[in-house]
Amino acid sequence: MRVARLLPVFLILGGMAANLFAPEPYVGLPLLAAAPLMGCVVMRTRTSVGVAAAACLASVAIDLRIGRPLPATLVDLGVVGLIGLIGLWVNHLMSRQRGHLTVARDIAEATQRAVLPPPPERLGSFTVAARYEPAQAEARIGGDLYAVQETPFGLRAIVGDVVGKGMGAVPAVSAVLGTFREAAESAPDLGVLAQRLDHALERDCPAGEEDAQCYTTALLVEIPPGDGTLTLLSLGHPAPFLLHAGKVTQLEPTAPDPPLGTGLPEAGQGTSDTFPLPPDATVLMLTDGVLEARNRHGHFYDPTATLSRRTRAQPKDLVDALVRSVSRWTDGERQDDLVVLALSRTPAGQQKADQLAVRTQWTPAPPPLCAPNTSPALSPATYGNQQES
Structure with missing residues (x-):
């Protein structure tokens, strides 16, 4: 230039x-x-x-x-x-x-922030990192989606891929994410949650309309608090990866359900799978933009090699390394929308240490020496107990 x-x-x-x-x-x-x-x-x-x-x-x-x-x-x-x-x-x-x-x-950019706001770095006992790369860089938003939030049932997350890309997929993305943020708080299990998402697509994104892109593959994740398990419900979406103790394992579903928008079984009939989740493990969810990325010779990208070298990396570093590796594999060409979401459970000891560090960052100021006495008299013992509390 x-x-x-x-x-x-x-x-x-x-x-x-x-x-x-x-x-x-x-x-x-x-x-x-x-x-x-x-x-x-x-x-x-x-x-x-x-x-x-x-x-x-x-x-x-x-x-x-x-x-x-x-x-x-x-x-x-x-x-x-x-x-x-x-x-x-x-x-x-x-x-x-x-x-x-x-x-x-x-x-x-404002639309992307409204539809796909970046998740917080910490949610309860989990460290979270996410990355979204649209196929159409000028659009800044496309057909992939993700969300993660704390609920009364534990941590729940979704990663999805609308059949299509670009601005035409935004209505389906908005319908799925809006319903997920509301229904994740009340749906008793992932099967009910999936059915509500399916109804939202039928209501807000009719497949009969011209240029409508409604069918959406999705992966629903639920991690109940404290029991060390991970529940998955796959709706035609690629299986996630579990990184732990230097190993990379793909958590294949027993029987994936059809994608959202195609009609799902009755509530509670979805086929979910439960896997053990060690305290220091990382769950990595992604879309076809990673698994179907091709190099100049037409070979598909395999994330296992990159992930196996970074099984102990922090979620943000892991996500950034994977996106860079895909970009090198495709010579910088964005062939499809891309989403990577990583969840890492913090060990109990580290979590307590982090909470203690946060608490010790603020200490109450001592009372003024000549403050007017506007409260009932307190004995020294009572005053000391209040300070301790």
């Missing part, structure tokens, strides 16, 4: 040199005329005006230097000046387009 901004200067210098030293006269005029046009494409408006003025002055100076007649000098000045004005008009149009694009990106 820096070289492109210097190109108008090179064109002016080249036009001056051609007019002065070329065997044919006036051959540098096209270069002088091209300089303001190029400057208006790669520079800001004020700088573009300066380039156009410099090109006009260079044209007049060279014509006077080589003794060109006044009418011809005025013609050369008119040609360079006219092209400079055209370039400034183009620059104005491009500035307006950049302004519109900036507004569109701001709207897309």
Whole structure:
């Protein structure tokens, strides 16, 4: 980009040199005329005006230097000046387009924050990290979704993939996530939760509408408090990975249910699976944007190699490393929307240490020496007990 901004200067210098030293006269005029046009494409408006003025002055100076007649000098000045004005008009149009694009990106970012807000780093005894990369970078949002929250039943999370990508999938994403955030607090099990999500898609994203993208694969996760187990309900979605003790295990479901939007069994009939969850294990959920990423030879990406080297990494570092690895595998090309969500249970001892550290960050200020006595008299023993509490 820096070289492109210097190109108008090179064109002016080249036009001056051609007019002065070329065997044919006036051959540098096209270069002088091209300089303001190029400057208006790669520079800001004020700088573009300066380039156009410099090109006009260079044209007049060279014509006077080589003794060109006044009418011809005025013609050369008119040609360079006219092209400079055209370039400034183009620059104005491009500035307006950049302004519109900036507004569109701001709207897309606000939409993404509203639909897919980043999860907190800590939820109860869990450390959480998530990453979303849309296939259409300009859209900033697409057809993949995730959410995680604490509920009366423990930690619940969802990772999903709408059949489709881009802005056409946003209605389905909004319907699923909005229903999940509400129903996760009250649904007694993952089967009931899945049925409510399915009804939400049928209600808010009718598949018969033109360009509607409603069918959604999903993975529902529930981690009850304290019992060291993990319950999964797969709705046609890729199985998650469990990282523990230097090993990477994919938690395959016994019998996946059909995707959301295709009609699910009655409440409570979903096939869920329960797996042990050690205290320091990490659960990694992802979408097809990872597993179906291809390199230049058409080979699919295998996350096992990357994960096996980072089984003890913190969730954020693990997620970042996986996304970087996928980007290298595809040479930076985003072939599909991508979501990675990592949940790591903090060991009980570390959790207590973190809670103690938070409590000791604030200590009550001592009472003022001459404060007015506006409360009933307290005995020393009672006052000491209050401080301890």
